[in-house]
Amino acid sequence: MADPRIITPALLREWPLPIGAGEDKRGRGTVLVVGGSRNTPGGVLLAGVAALRAGAGRLQLAVAESTATALSIAVPEAKVLGLPETSAGSVAGELPEPLLELAAAADTIAVGPGLDDVEETQKILETVLEHASAETTLVLDAYALGALSRQPNLLDGGKRGVALTPNRVEAEHLLGRDLRDDLAAEAVAVAGRFGAAVCLHGHVADPDGTTWREESGDAGLGTSGSGDVLAGLVAGLLARGATPAQAGCWATFAHAVSGQRLAPRFGRTGFLARELLDEVAYTIATVSS
Secondary structure, eight states, X not given: XXXXXXXXXXXXXTSOOOOOSSSSGGGGOEEEEEOOOSSOTHHHHHHHHHHHHTTXXXXXXXXXXXXXXXXXXXXXXXXXXXXXXXXTSOBOSSOOHHHXXXXXXXXXXXXXXXXXOHHHHHHHHHHHHHHSOTTOEEEEOTHHHHHHHHOGXXXXXXXXXXXXXXXXXXXXXXXXXXXXXXXXXXXXXXXHHHTSXXXXXXXXXXXXXXXXXXXXXXXXXXXXXXXXXXXXXXXHHHHHTOOHHHHHHHHHHHHHHHHHHHHHHHOTTOOOHHHHHHHHHHHHHHHHO
């Protein structure tokens, strides 16, 4: 495996993001985020707003029925669909027809933010994959990664564009073992196993073995909801037409540098994941311009 390339503004400028097709919002892609149990609806909010900040044209959120009204008020830019939930408040695996219609029409689907039952998530993921178009790209995060670790063949050998955004524990579940010290190599191992681009703690890997490393990230990114923001950024960039590896590199950079921008005001570890959302669009714009 070759040494990782360092993700810098110069590298990203040589790999410009697509704007999207035409001037209509549909041309910048539709992102559907499926997640948000009764107890953790905020993950969907963070991922969804991050997708818009990354430039997606339309946003749809599918969450537990009990949280849908509140979320539609909190994110007025999104269409919000309530989903059946279990007695414990988890999103139930039996998905309604309106969600299947959204999945069939979405450009990018992110599954996982705010889900909290791995067995129900496995059913959700199976159904979403069954109804999504072959051209639809996919982002898996959080409990969706746990579901994937239980059923590794779900992604069908990398035939669709997929990005995985695991933390260290989730990567261990995907590999079925403890992580070793070389995170670039571990990211490659996950990418190769599932035929997907992987963002792992500042490392991005493509299934072909190519790797990149972001060196701006600091301890402050290790905060509740930060991973949801990263997953949403990847989804928004995919919807615009970026490749999974390209979306991973740009999103990882924007995520890390946005934290840097917040540190002078809040300290290295005092900012919140929601505050990253107000920085990522500017961070992407300063590199793109």
